[in-house]
Amino acid sequence: MSLKRQLGGYAAIGVLQWLIEYGLMLVLSEWVMPVEPANVIGRLVAALIGFWLNGTWTFAAEHTTVGRRQLLRFITMWIALTALNTLIVGLIDTHLGLRAAQLFKPGADALTGGMGFLVSRHWVYHRH
Numbered sequence: 001m002s003l004k005r006q007l008g009g010y011a012a013i014g015v016l017q018w019l020i021e022y023g024l025m026l027v028l029s030e031w032v033m034p035v036e037p038a039n040v041i042g043r044l045v046a047a048l049i050g051f052w053l054n055g056t057w058t059f060a061a062e063h064t065t066v067g068r069r070q071l072l073r074f075i076t077m078w079i080a081l082t083a084l085n086t087l088i089v090g091l092i093d094t095h096l097g098l099r100a101a102q103l104f105k106p107g108a109d110a111l112t113g114g115m116g117f118l119v120s121r122h123w124v125y126h127r128h
């Protein structure tokens with residue numbers, strides 16, 4: 001599978017994930033809870049969708065699979081990237097306020113999304 005196809009698939013699924021994640025973060029942080037837990041909830045819901053779609057479509061190949069090992073790798077990656085993403089959003093909220101955190105979250109998402117692509121492509125979905 002070509003890098004171009006994988007990037008395209010990952011980007012398409014990423015847009016869907018981002019819409020779910022960002023929408024939940026906005027709604028929850030505006031009316032229900034602080035921005036940090038709202039961010040984690042949004043990322044969790046989107047991650048569940050993304051793990052399956054990326055494993056069965058974006059990175060599907062003879063040397064890849066979607067199984068228990070890949071799920072554990074994905075969870076490890078997701079925890080690390082969610083911690084980084086939430087730290088960035090929380091620091092922006094602390095220093096610049098909620099509106100700035102909501103506004104700059106897409107930048108944090110782009111950074112952690114790019115990192116997620118590389119880790120998924122080279123580690124998460126591989127059978128080794």
